[in-house]
Amino acid sequence: xxxxxxxxxxxxxxxxxxxxxxxxxxxxxxxxxxxxxxxxxxxxxxxxxxxxxxxxxxxxxxxxxxxxxxxxxxxxxxxxxxxxxxxxxxxxxxxxxxxxxxxxxxxxxxxxxxxxxxxxxxxxxxxxxxxxxxxxxxxxxxxxxxxxxxxxxxxxxxxxxxxxxxxxxxxxxxxxxxxxxxxxxxxxxxxxxxxxxxxxxxxxxxxxxxxxxxxxxxxxxxxxxxxxxxxxxxxxxxxxxxxxxxxxxxxxxxxxxxxxxxxxxxxxx
Numbered sequence: 001x002x003x004x005x006x007x008x009x010x011x012x013x014x015x016x017x018x019x020x021x022x023x024x025x026x027x028x029x030x031x032x033x034x035x036x037x038x039x040x041x042x043x044x045x046x047x048x049x050x051x052x053x054x055x056x057x058x059x060x061x062x063x064x065x066x067x068x069x070x071x072x073x074x075x076x077x078x079x080x081x082x083x084x085x086x087x088x089x090x091x092x093x094x095x096x097x098x099x100x101x102x103x104x105x106x107x108x109x110x111x112x113x114x115x116x117x118x119x120x121x122x123x124x125x126x127x128x129x130x131x132x133x134x135x136x137x138x139x140x141x142x143x144x145x146x147x148x149x150x151x152x153x154x155x156x157x158x159x160x161x162x163x164x165x166x167x168x169x170x171x172x173x174x175x176x177x178x179x180x181x182x183x184x185x186x187x188x189x190x191x192x193x194x195x196x197x198x199x200x201x202x203x204x205x206x207x208x209x210x211x212x213x214x215x216x217x218x219x220x221x222x223x224x225x226x227x228x229x230x231x232x233x234x235x236x237x238x239x240x241x242x243x244x245x246x247x248x249x250x251x252x253x254x255x256x257x258x259x260x261x262x263x264x265x266x267x268x269x
Contacts, residue, residue, distance in 0.1 A: 009037070009054065009066070009192070009194060011028050014062075015063045016058065024046045024053070024060075025046075031209070034191070035208040036207050037194045038196070039211055040207075040213065041214060043198065051162050067079045087164050088164045090145070092148050095137075102123060102152060103116070109155055123155055126188075128177075146167065150181060161194070164196050165197060166195050167202060179206050200237040200238050213245075224240075
């Protein structure tokens with residue numbers, strides 16, 4: 001049996017250009033297994049572009065990267081087999097029940113028979129959605145929708161789970177429920193979680209390590225504690241971002257609210 005990779009994600013000089021625009025500029029960083037890593041930056045910083053390259057949805061212009069030990073350019077099929085991905089775009093069908101959405105995802109992952117039913121039931125229980133499994137998703141709250149999407153992405157037990165703005169548009173209570181479930185994925189399932197965020201509190205509370213992005217480049221990396229200590233003994237994450245990226249980031253509702261909010265976020269990048 002092959003030994004597990006030392007690193008869950010590894011980037012070296014990863015670059016993405018769109019004609020004359022360099023959206024991601026020579027990024028290099030490492031993500032340890034069984035950790036939560038955050039890409040923190042404002043809209044347009046390049047966070048979503050990084051995620052799309054690491055999930056093989058977008059080819060890099062230069063540089064290399066590996067996910068779960070597989071090269072994103074040379075072994076894209078293996079990368080996709082070992083990851084889960086929750087994008088900003090709404091991925092659950094509102095006209096289906098939660099259970100029906102999970103069945104579709106399970107089929108796409110090749111799960112069949114008793115194992116498929118077992119995984120669906122486990123995912124519903126883990127995300128605290130068992131009682132809502134038979135309801136149409138159009139009647140879910142924003143937090144429930146996000147938990148369902150995470151449940152869909154974890155059915156095949158990925159080594160690395162990617163989430164693009166995991167709590168966008170959610171109220172404070174729903175956000176913390178999602179944070180708790182992501183921490184549980186790390187501790188209970190041994191998953192590596194990589195998120196993008198522009199939420200300072202989310203970065204501070206949820207992430208073990210951070211990379212601060214500014215105009216497609218890394219401005220700083222480290223744990224939230226270390227980054228704050230590097231600025232001052234009383235620094236907040238807002239102070240950290242202002243120091244390293246030269247500014248500050250400013251800124252759940254129903255199914256329709258979530259769809260509208262995420263569509264706007266996706267257009268902004």
